[in-house]
Amino acid sequence: MDDAHRRRMEPTHHALKVPAGLALAPALTLAAFLLPVVAGVAGTLLPAFGWLPALGGHTLGLEPWLELRSAPGFATAWWTSVATGWTATLLSVVLAVAVVASVHHRPWAVRLGEWMAPLLAMPHAALAIGFAFLVLPSGWLARLVSPGLSGWALPPDVSTVGHASGWPLVAALLLKEVPYLVLMILGALGQVPARAQVLQARSMGYGAAQAWLAVVLPQVLAQIRLPVLAVLAFSLSVVDVALVLGPAHPPTLAVQAVRWFSDPDTRWVFPASAAAALLLATVAASAVGWMAIERALHAGVRRWARRGTRRDWVSKVAGVIAVIATVLAALALLAIASLALWSIATQWRWPDAWPVGWTLAHWQRQATQLAGPALATLVIGAASTLIALALVLACLEHEAQRGRSMGSRALWLLYVPLLVPQVAFLFGLQVLLVRLGADGRWPAVVWAHLVFVLPYLFVSLADPWRAFDARYARTALSLGASRWRVFWRVKLPILLRPVLLAAAVAFAVSVGLYVPTLFAGAGRVATLTTEAVTLSAGADRRVIGVWAFVQAVMPLLVYALAAGVPRWLHHSRRGWAT
Amino acid sequence: MTSPPDHGSRAALRLERVQLAVAGRTLFAPLSAVVQPGACLTVMGPSGCGKSSLLAYLAGTLDAAFSASGRVAIGDAALDGLAPERRRLGLLFQDDLLFPHLSVGGNLAFALPASVRPAQERRRRIDAVLARAGLAGFAARDPATLSGGQRARVALLRTLMAEPRALLLDEPFSRLDADLRADVRRFVFEHAREHGLPTLLVTHDAADAEAAGGEVLRLDDPRGDDAQG
Numbered sequence: 001m002d003d004a005h006r007r008r009m010e011p012t013h014h015a016l017k018v019p020a021g022l023a024l025a026p027a028l029t030l031a032a033f034l035l036p037v038v039a040g041v042a043g044t045l046l047p048a049f050g051w052l053p054a055l056g057g058h059t060l061g062l063e064p065w066l067e068l069r070s071a072p073g074f075a076t077a078w079w080t081s082v083a084t085g086w087t088a089t090l091l092s093v094v095l096a097v098a099v100v101a102s103v104h105h106r107p108w109a110v111r112l113g114e115w116m117a118p119l120l121a122m123p124h125a126a127l128a129i130g131f132a133f134l135v136l137p138s139g140w141l142a143r144l145v146s147p148g149l150s151g152w153a154l155p156p157d158v159s160t161v162g163h164a165s166g167w168p169l170v171a172a173l174l175l176k177e178v179p180y181l182v183l184m185i186l187g188a189l190g191q192v193p194a195r196a197q198v199l200q201a202r203s204m205g206y207g208a209a210q211a212w213l214a215v216v217l218p219q220v221l222a223q224i225r226l227p228v229l230a231v232l233a234f235s236l237s238v239v240d241v242a243l244v245l246g247p248a249h250p251p252t253l254a255v256q257a258v259r260w261f262s263d264p265d266t267r268w269v270f271p272a273s274a275a276a277a278l279l280l281a282t283v284a285a286s287a288v289g290w291m292a293i294e295r296a297l298h299a300g301v302r303r304w305a306r307r308g309t310r311r312d313w314v315s316k317v318a319g320v321i322a323v324i325a326t327v328l329a330a331l332a333l334l335a336i337a338s339l340a341l342w343s344i345a346t347q348w349r350w351p352d353a354w355p356v357g358w359t360l361a362h363w364q365r366q367a368t369q370l371a372g373p374a375l376a377t378l379v380i381g382a383a384s385t386l387i388a389l390a391l392v393l394a395c396l397e398h399e400a401q402r403g404r405s406m407g408s409r410a411l412w413l414l415y416v417p418l419l420v421p422q423v424a425f426l427f428g429l430q431v432l433l434v435r436l437g438a439d440g441r442w443p444a445v446v447w448a449h450l451v452f453v454l455p456y457l458f459v460s461l462a463d464p465w466r467a468f469d470a471r472y473a474r475t476a477l478s479l480g481a482s483r484w485r486v487f488w489r490v491k492l493p494i495l496l497r498p499v500l501l502a503a504a505v506a507f508a509v510s511v512g513l514y515v516p517t518l519f520a521g522a523g524r525v526a527t528l529t530t531e532a533v534t535l536s537a538g539a540d541r542r543v544i545g546v547w548a549f550v551q552a553v554m555p556l557l558v559y560a561l562a563a564g565v566p567r568w569l570h571h572s573r574r575g576w577a578t
Numbered sequence: 579m580t581s582p583p584d585h586g587s588r589a590a591l592r593l594e595r596v597q598l599a600v601a602g603r604t605l606f607a608p609l610s611a612v613v614q615p616g617a618c619l620t621v622m623g624p625s626g627c628g629k630s631s632l633l634a635y636l637a638g639t640l641d642a643a644f645s646a647s648g649r650v651a652i653g654d655a656a657l658d659g660l661a662p663e664r665r666r667l668g669l670l671f672q673d674d675l676l677f678p679h680l681s682v683g684g685n686l687a688f689a690l691p692a693s694v695r696p697a698q699e700r701r702r703r704i705d706a707v708l709a710r711a712g713l714a715g716f717a718a719r720d721p722a723t724l725s726g727g728q729r730a731r732v733a734l735l736r737t738l739m740a741e742p743r744a745l746l747l748d749e750p751f752s753r754l755d756a757d758l759r760a761d762v763r764r765f766v767f768e769h770a771r772e773h774g775l776p777t778l779l780v781t782h783d784a785a786d787a788e789a790a791g792g793e794v795l796r797l798d799d800p801r802g803d804d805a806q807g
Contacts, residue, residue: 107642196675199639202662203669204689204740214688218679298679306684309692
C-alpha cells in the first residue's frame with residue numbers, strides 16, 4: 001500500500017478493533033443472497049440435463065433439450081424473448097441517454113431523481129395491467145378519441161395486448177426502465193466533473209446535448225454497465241409483464257418455462273429446466289453483446305470527436321427523444337389513473353371517455369378477499385426489508401470501521417441476483433426448499449425476496465453512508481460515547497433520511513416480486529402481486545382495477561412515509577439537510 | 579493556427595455597465611471596460627466578490643439565482659442572450675479539464691473546426707501546434723500521463739484551437755506548483771498576444787496581474803465593507 005493510499009483511508013479509521021459480530025456481517029450478507037442463487041442455478045441446471053431423482057430423472061443426458069426443441073412454438077418463443085428483451089433494453093438506453101443529454105444543463109435536472117421516484121416505486125405488474133387498460137382496442141386511449149376523432153363506432157378489430165410482435169410488452173418495460181437508467185446515469189455523473197467539461201466543450205461551439213454525448217457519455221458508460229446488464233437480464237426473462245401484455249401463442253420463453261414448471265404433469269419440469277438454462281445462456285451471451293456495443297460506442301464517439309463537427313441537430317434529435325420519454329412517463333401516470341377509474345366505475349360503456357357513474361361497491365366487495373394478500377404483501381415486504389437493512393447497515397459499519405470500502409468485484413457480486421434470470425434459479429431453489437420442508441411458507445418467501453431486496457438496498461444506501469463525515473463519529477467517541485451509542489444516537493439519526501428512502505426502495509422491490517413469490521411460496525402464498533397477475537387473465541376490469549391499484553399504491557405510501565417522517569421529526573433543525 | 583493569425587479581424591471585448599445581483603444584493607458597482615485585441619484586463623478581488631460569477635456571465639452560464647444587467651459585446655456583435663456555444667469565447671479554468679477518454683491529439687481535434695479537412699490536414703495542424711509548444715510527438719499520449727505544466731499547455735492550445743474571439747481565464751495558474759507557474763503564465767499570455775485575443779483574467783494573485791501586464795481592476799463591494807485583500 002502506498003503512502004497516498006494509506007492517507008486516504010485514515011479519516012474513517014478509528015484505530016479500534018472491529019467487533020467480532022460486525023466482522024461476520026459481510027460473509028453473512030453474501031451467504032444470504034448468493035447461496036440461494038448458486039444453489040438455485042445448480043438445481044435448475046441438473047434437471048436441464050436430466051438429473052432430478054425426486055421426479056425420476058436418474059440419467060444425465062440431452063433428453064430435456066431435445067424435448068424443448070420439439071415443444072410446439074419453442075423457436076418463436078425464444079425469438080420473441082430475445083427480440084423484446086433487446087428492443088426494450090436498447091430503447092431504454094437511448095431514451096435515458098437522450099433525456100440526460102437534453103436536460104443535464106437545466107437547473108432543475110438535479111431534482112429529476114425525486115420526480116421519478118413514484119415511477120420507480122411502481123410495481124411492474126400494476127403498471128402492466130394499467131397499460132393494458134390504456135392500449136386495449138377497447139381501452140381508455142381508444143375511448144378518448146372515439147367515436148369523434150377516430151370514427152370507431154365499435155372497438156377497432158386489431159390486436160394490441162398480446163400482439164405477436166410483443167410491442168406492448170416492450171412499451172411497458174420502457175415505462176419502468178427509462179427512469180431507472182436515468183437515475184443510474186445521474187448517479188454516475190457524480191464521479192465526473194461533468195458540468196465543467198460540458199461547459200468547456202460548449203465554449204468550443206458544441207451544443208449542450210452534443211457536448212454531453214461526446215464528452216460525458218464515454219466516461220459514464222462503464223459506470224452504468226451493471227445497471228444496463230440488469231435491465232437486459234430482466235427484459236429477456238420477465239414473467240409478470242409478459243403474462244399480462246406479451247404474446248400468448250406461444251408466449252415468451254420465460255412465461256413458457258413458468259407454465260411448464262407449474263404443470264401438474266411433472267415430466268414438464270425437464271424441458272422447463274432446459275428452457276430456464278437456455279435463458280441463462282441467452283442472458284450471458286447478451287451481456288457479452290452489450291459489452292461489445294459499449295466498446296463500439298466508445299470508439300464511435302472518439303472518432304466523432306476527432307472530426308470536430310458541431311451539429312445543431314444533435315440537440316434537436318435528443319430533445320425529440322426526450323419528449324417521447326416524457327410521453328411515456330405521462331402514459332405511466334395515465335395507466336395508474338385508469339386502474340383507479342375502473343375500480344370506482346359503476347358502468348363504463350364503449351365509447352364513453354368516462355364511466356357512467358362512481359361507486360365504492362367493488363372496493364367493499366373485494367375488501368375481505370383483499371385483506372389477506374395485502375397483509376401478506378406488507379409483512380413479507382417489511383420482514384425482508386428489515387432483515388436486509390440490518391445486514392446492509394452491519395456491512396457498511398464494518399466497512400467504515402475497517403476504513404476500506406469494497407472493490408468493484410464485490411459490486412458485481414451484489415448484482416448477481418439481478419443478472420441471473422429469475423426463472424433460472426428460483427425453480428432450483430424451490431426444489432431445495434421442498435427438500436428442507438420449507439416451501440410454501442412465509443420464511444421461504446421472505447428469504448427469496450431478501451435475495452432481491454438486499455442488492456437494491458445496498459446500492460441505494462452505500463453512497464450516502466460512505467459520504468458520512470466521520471468527524472461526527474470521532475467527536476462523539478471523544479466525548480466518551482460507546483461505538484454502539486454513536487451508531488444509534490449520532491450516525492443513524494443524521495443518516496435517517498437516506499436510510500428510510502433506501503428502505504422504501506427495498507420495500508417497493510419486494511412488493512413487485514412475482515416469480516420469487518410464486519416459486520418460494522409454491523403457489524400457496526398469495527400476495528397482491530400474484531393475485532393481480534392471476535386476475536388480469538380474465539376477471540372484470542373493475543375487480544382487477546381494485547387489486548392492481550392497491551398494489552400500485554402500497555409502495556407509494558411507504559415511500560411518502562419515508563420521505564415525510566424525517567421532515568416531521570426534524571422540522572426544527574435547519575442545518576440537517578442530508 | 580501555425581500561420582500568423584490575422585489580427586485585422588480581431589475586435590475588442592466590451593463590457594458596458596455590467597452588474598450582477600443575487601437575492602436582491604448587487605455584487606459590485608457597475609463595471610465598464612474595453613479590452614483591446616491582444617490586451618489583458620485583470621479583475622481582482624477577494625473570494626466571494628463575484629469575479630467568477632462575472633466570468634460565468636460573460637460565458638453565458640450564469641446560475642439562474644443571479645440577475646444581470648448591462649451589455650457585453652465583441653466589436654459590434656452583442657453576446658447577451660446567446661447560448662454558450664454561440665459566443666465563441668475561450669475558457670480556461672483552475673482545472674485543465676482535458677477530456678480523459680481522448681488522447682492529447684483527440685482533445686485538440688475536438689476543438690479544431692470541422693472545416694479543417696481532410697484527416698491528414700487535421701493531424702498535421704495538431705502536430706505542428708504541439709511541436710511549436712515544445713510538445714512534439716505528444717498527440718497520441720494519454721492526458722493522464724502528462725505533467726501539470728504539460729497539461730496546462732495542452733489545455734490552452736485546445737482553447738485556442740477552437741478559434742475563440744476572446745479569452746476568459748479563471749485563476750488558471752492557481753493549481754500549479756510555484757516553479758511552474760511563471761512558465762505557464764508566460765506561455766499563456768504570449769499566445770494570447772500573438773493571437774491578438776482580448777483577454778479577461780480573474781485572479782486573487784497579484785503576481786498573475788503583474789505577469790498579465792495590462793490594466794488591473796479591483797471589484798469593489800458596493801457596500802464598501804471589503805475587508806480581505
